[in-house]
Amino acid sequence: MSASDADVGAVVTGIGVTAPTGIGIQAHWQSVLDGKTGIGRITRFDPESYPVRYAGQVPGFAARERVPGRLIPQTDHWTHLALAAADDALGDAGVDPAGLPEYEMAVVTSSSSGGTEFGQHEMERLYRNGPSWVGAYQSIAWFYAATTGQVSIRHGMRGPCGVICAEQAGGLDALGQARRLARSGYRLVVSGGTDSSLCPYGLAAQLATGRLSTVDDPLRAYLPFDAGASGYLPGEGGAILIVESARHARERGAGEGYGSILGYAAGFDPPPGSGRPPALRRTITAALADARVDADGVDVVFADAAGSPDLDRAESAAIGAVFGRRGVPVTAPKTLTGRLYGGGAPLDVATALLAVRDGVVPHTVGVTEPDPDLDLVLGEPRELPLRRALVLARGHGGFTAALVVGTSHR
Amino acid sequence: MTSFTLDDLRELLGSIAGVDESTDLSGDIADVPLADLGYDSLAMLELAGHVQRRYGVPIPDEAVERMTTPRSTVEYINAQFATVG
Incomplete structure (x- = not known):
């Protein structure tokens, strides 16, 4: 940079x-x-x-x-x-x-x-x-x-x-x-x-x-x-x-703090029945482009994790389309809090920055029969060097957003 | 006749609009502008509503403009008591 x-x-x-x-x-x-x-x-x-x-x-x-x-x-x-x-x-x-x-x-x-x-x-x-x-x-x-x-x-x-x-x-x-x-x-x-x-x-x-x-x-x-x-x-x-x-x-000597907001994109789902795909995949792609990183530049995904089978399948498909099958560690610490609506994604971003700081992906608690297409982090936190995290969020009615946070050093 | 005192006002302000940590309502506040004590026009509307419900005296919204200090507020409320007997 x-x-x-x-x-x-x-x-x-x-x-x-x-x-x-x-x-x-x-x-x-x-x-x-x-x-x-x-x-x-x-x-x-x-x-x-x-x-x-x-x-x-x-x-x-x-x-x-x-x-x-x-x-x-x-x-x-x-x-x-x-x-x-x-x-x-x-x-x-x-x-x-x-x-x-x-x-x-x-x-x-x-x-x-x-x-x-x-x-x-x-x-x-x-x-x-x-x-x-x-x-x-x-x-x-x-x-x-x-x-x-x-x-x-x-x-x-x-x-x-x-x-x-x-x-x-x-x-x-x-x-x-x-x-x-x-x-x-x-x-x-x-x-x-x-x-x-x-x-x-x-x-x-x-x-x-x-x-x-x-x-x-x-x-x-x-x-x-x-x-x-x-x-x-x-x-x-x-x-x-x-x-x-x-x-x-x-x-003022604060350096990069917990990390940078490297990329952001928003999308909105087409109306039900339109036959067009949901906005998540292209929103992820746009956020990565905004951050000027490719899929290999993202080390972990904090999923929206809606918890409904149809929405989970759609998110899994979007992540798979960008990162490949089981291509990136995925986690959803929000099973510990429930969905917090306006507070949910900021908490995920905070958690993602702490994960990058400490080089550890927190696990998703409760899930025992995971979607086989996702590398969902389960059982215990997974230690690995983290440069960047992608945080996903979807709001009821079609709101979709993606944010890339982490270090600006390449 | 019922009368409304500065202590009544202190108690009402504290209970309905809260008190800032930097404010000492127990001091000599009679002529301190309410705005300086942290009470804006919305707080005075809230106060007016409580006085109306508690004492059954009318406090029109416009009266808030005349309640600029604790002293003027107490005087206004007592004047309203007098009108209803």
Whole structure:
């Protein structure tokens, strides 16, 4: 890579995690390497009467310990999780935003559900008591952009801010946009995302897709690429990543941080019944081309791992078409968390960067009868030198994205 | 007649809109602009809703413009108490 390439690159210099696998990078990464699941019976409400009763929930999160007092009553749990992760990510990056020009910092996050739990509470007040009982904060707390806005206000970041709503693919789209901003001159972008929709209203909305698993066993309900695949379990949380321009990171001595965002592409599936193939294969190809690497340049794939047989087959076919049959190690640590929607892909990217850092591919927990066409990493983590990881994500309705992260050195 | 005190306001603000770690509501805040205490117009709308429901006095949305400090807020609410007897 030439010096000018390095100057226009985007690097990840900080990570904050609030996920079912733990709070903080260390707790999360240790859980992933140990194969310790964060999925259990839903405790945020009584799920007894619902066909899905298990989910990934963030253990031991207390908003009053992690979120400024003024922000707690005016934001949803999903934003609490992001505010805490953003603090951790900035601390991890060693950045004090107060010392940087406010218009050179931006916030771009993903959100799939918005503040459904907050909204449910206010709707209950509406139909039980009347309109005057609906709180003023409902106007801002439910909104998809609430997390981005509150992070922007809290840290004084007034560059181009936005939110991307593309279900599970949105996290990669947000990081793709963060990279675009960093490459066009902005110093720092707070990106990634979280989601949390574990309330009756939120779960009912998720059930409508028909993609959730109703298997009554938290360890057997979400088994992507397995002969017993039956759908997925939902989860809450995600990861916030600090994306910096490579030049700025280098100038302040942060080097390449955890690694670079090397390539990104997005696609959208054709309508059902069109006969045309899904977008994933060409999205992967486009992301590799954007990263200027060929298939041999990718050492591991973090799969979308939808958990439904038809979607798993489509993903396996796309990976096989680009990398060859069993041509690249594939993993899906998200079986430990459930699918986190807007938070899922940022957590996968964080995990992928930690994998590259430590030279170890975490295993996919739970799967026992894997798709024979995939080299799915099972049983235990696999140690091997890693330069680059490809992270895939698909969102309900056709959203598709692919991101290549790792070292920019060839 | 019911009266609304500065302590009532402190308790309501803390419970419905939270308190910033850097703010000490127990101090001499009567004439400190509410914005400086961290309470924006949305917080005051939230406060107005709670006062209406708790005490049964009308607080129109426009009144928020007149509630700029704790003192003016307490005075306004007490004036509304007087109108409903």
